[in-house]
Amino acid sequence: MTDVPLPTAHPFFAVKASVDKALSEAGRAADSATLVVVSKTQPAEAILPVLEVGHRVFGENRVQEAHAKWPLLRETYPDIELHLIGPLQTNKAGEALQLFDVIETLDREKLARAFVKERDKGVSIPRLLIQVNTGAEPQKAGVLPEALDAFIVLCRDTLSLPVEGLMCIPPAEEEPALHFALLEKLAKRNGLSILSMGMSADFETALEFGATHVRVGSAIFGART
Numbered sequence: 001m002t003d004v005p006l007p008t009a010h011p012f013f014a015v016k017a018s019v020d021k022a023l024s025e026a027g028r029a030a031d032s033a034t035l036v037v038v039s040k041t042q043p044a045e046a047i048l049p050v051l052e053v054g055h056r057v058f059g060e061n062r063v064q065e066a067h068a069k070w071p072l073l074r075e076t077y078p079d080i081e082l083h084l085i086g087p088l089q090t091n092k093a094g095e096a097l098q099l100f101d102v103i104e105t106l107d108r109e110k111l112a113r114a115f116v117k118e119r120d121k122g123v124s125i126p127r128l129l130i131q132v133n134t135g136a137e138p139q140k141a142g143v144l145p146e147a148l149d150a151f152i153v154l155c156r157d158t159l160s161l162p163v164e165g166l167m168c169i170p171p172a173e174e175e176p177a178l179h180f181a182l183l184e185k186l187a188k189r190n191g192l193s194i195l196s197m198g199m200s201a202d203f204e205t206a207l208e209f210g211a212t213h214v215r216v217g218s219a220i221f222g223a224r225t
């Protein structure tokens with residue numbers, strides 16, 4: 001026997017309630033933020049209970065893994081909205097465009113141009129977010145804040161890509177609020193309305209700072225092994 005929790009006892013509900021509470025405390029409308037359930041490393045059996053209670057928005061960080069899990073789940077749940085939240089290699093751009101409804105990790109010109117190449121072949125481009133390396137960490141993907149405005153002009157205006165917002169992953173050892181405030185400022189000054197920020201440890205803070213999407217994995221599925 002597998003130990004599947006009763007739907008109403010699933011930690012998903014506690015996280016959802018915390019999102020609602022944080023929004024209400026910030027004076028924000030209940031529908032002003034979307035919970036992106038991060039299902040990376042989770043098998044379909046772990047994802048199914050969350051689908052069964054009606055949730056439809058999920059995040060994966062690897063194209064290969066998403067390709068192995070989601071087409072089958074989509075046969076049963078065709079209204080799934082899948083977000084790519086991990087780095088994307090240029091040679092997987094075409095596959096990612098087919099698989100994901102939102103790509104949150106546009107982070108360099110080469111990738112933007114790979115999307116354009118696919119579009120020229122007739123592939124439609126999903127909603128795009130630009131990942132910003134707000135902490136300027138050398139090991140982390142993302143556009144540096146000082147290079148962002150020019151990169152937005154390139155993607156949105158020169159290449160006509162559907163850039164809708166920004167995403168960040170703050171440095172683990174720093175106060176996330178500073179990074180959330182910076183991302184909010186960068187989005188506003190560029191006329192972008194989507195802000196994907198906040199994970200299990202800090203999504204309430206992110207909502208306070210205007211997150212429209214929070215990406216939560218371990219608080220829902222437990223620690224990843």
Ligand SMILES: *Cc1c(COP(=O)(O)O)cnc(C)c1O
Nearest residue numbers: 038061085199200215216217218
């Ligand atoms: C894994 C991951 C998350 C979820 O992190 P948790 O701490 O498990 O909530 C969010 N965003 C990105 C980009 C991730 O890779």
